[in-house]
Amino acid sequence: MNGANGVGKTLRGRARAMAIVAGFAVAATGMMCVGGSRVAARENDQNERVPRVGAYLAGRFALHLEDWAAAATYMADALERDPDDINLMRRTFLLELGEGRIERALKLAARIVSREPSSPIALALLLVDDFNQGRHDQVSARLAALPAEGVTRFIQPLLNAWTLIAKEPPSPAVYERAVEFLAPLKTVSGLSALRALHAGAISDLAGDREAAQRWFSEAVSVENPTFRMVEIAGGFFQRSGVPERARSLYEAFQTQNPDTLLIETLVAAQNAGASPPPPVVASARDGVAEALFGLASALHQDGSDDVAIAYDRMALFLRPDFPLAQLMAGDVLVSRNRYDDAVALFREVRATNNSALDWTVRLRIADALSRAERDVEATALLETLARERPGMIDALIRLGDQHRVAKRYDQAVDAYSRALDQVKVVTEHYWPVLYGRAMAYERNGKWEQAEVDLLHALELNPNQPLLLNYLGYSWVDRARNLDKAKLMIERAVAARPRDGYIVDSLGWALYRMGDLPGAVTYLERAVEFRPLDPTINDHLGDAYWKVGRKNEAVFQWQRAHQNAEEVELIESLQAKLRAHGVLFEEKPIGGAGKAAFSTPGVVAPAVQKLEPSRPETP
16 A cells, blocks of 8 residues: 555654654764864864754754754754854744743844844744733834735734724724724735724724624625634624624535534524624734734645744734634644644643534544544544534544544444435535545455445546546556556646656556556656655566566565565565565564555645555555
8 A cells, every 4th residue: 555654653753763863962972073183173162062063953853853842942952052143043933932932932032133123023022022011112113123025014014003002092093093004905815804804803892883894794705704704703793783694604604614513603602592702802912813813824724834833822922812823733733743742732722611613623632643643542532523413524534534544444434424424415525535435445355335436436526636546546456447547547647747656556557558668667757756655666666677677676676675564565575575586684564554544625624634545456
């Protein structure tokens, strides 16, 4: 089976690597000592630099492992020994801020700004601290110093507006000027709704219901308003005597997002005749926190997590009880493979008793537990969620994924089937569920059922490269529909030309069809994209052997054997090597092998990613 490295392999690799990190200072010292008398002649200079180099290398290696906590510690140690290195100062500052070590980050921010007065993130943190301390004039001065470029040109109008409200006595003129500060956002693609949301919040704070209703209506008129927009605007509509407007807004969001429970609490409260919710933005401090979180969310969705987490931490610094910001911080931890830390943070969010987020938070906990290879806990939680709400298919889909990863294929099929049974009409939106069930069927030796699901999924989404690749590869490996399979895989390659797994499928199809030169070309390309994947190396070895490149074939089989974890592949490779008299190191056969993949696209968290999969070789 091809795919990404298993979670367990990743974690074990990190554990070994962190042991290496801990020894970097010693290693650096040893390297510096080579050279005998030449080093002795520069002993004083070297003695100052050796510890700094070791800590710096350890920090860089920890960053490579996405372990920001360790990286921050090592970089801070290196900076202590070389306090004037501005590049090291910047790097350490971002690490400390990303870890939420605000006091340490503030000290570094002040040092950075003293040398680089327009450093944007350092300035932003200092102005947030000034806002916290009520130093509003200083906030204005720092805002003026922010460079009018990059993300700061988007955040400046929002912070200017809320700072004015914080520093001036409330009056209609002040609120009007604050709204005027937001005007630059109107012309920025994708930010006009954010401008309208904050203008509505300012008008609501001013007591101008007519203006607030106009602004909030504009904010939620975009094609797919976020939950936060719907929550803030809907609450206002309820408080302002137009509950039917709130109800239609909630219903529209529910229709657009059928697999979420985020809005359910608001709908239930309104149906029960509960008092309207209080304003989400009840002060200038809330407004600044909301602006910072909005920027962080946009950066997070764009994949810029290093900067996103910095602004998210600032939002939490202003407003520690901000569950959505905590949720985003947890998502970033998951993306950095810090699953146990993410679980702890998600559980903190649960402890706030935010009923609107509870389901989402528990799904994220299950996902993090699964990635941490805590299978028993993850499965138990997903079973609980599935029992609580049998009509919510997101828990059932994840349960199917969890069973499939653990190779409990019958249980996986059952969970996916229960999810599909809840769907009135299986539309394109649900192709990943069919795909997941097809993989479980195929790996359980039930190819006919798998083929039915794959064909159904392709009817719903005929250009999906994962489906084209999986079905095409399956046909090739069974020597069925070869011409059609080749065309399908070619379409998949055209859609994802740098995907090693899909390129390998095309190479293997050509191999099975007798086009050996073409097979070698594509398989070599696949190995370039995925140099350590054992199945791809095995395929290239087979192709090399067929075209007479025997030594290269043996090398590829040895390489594949070194990295293989699946029992069938290990046995196949050992048989090839043994048949050609090649010595190899025996490796234990047994165990679960690599993890499978999560079903994509329906309700997975934003941080969850899918690698292309292919079937087991029969």
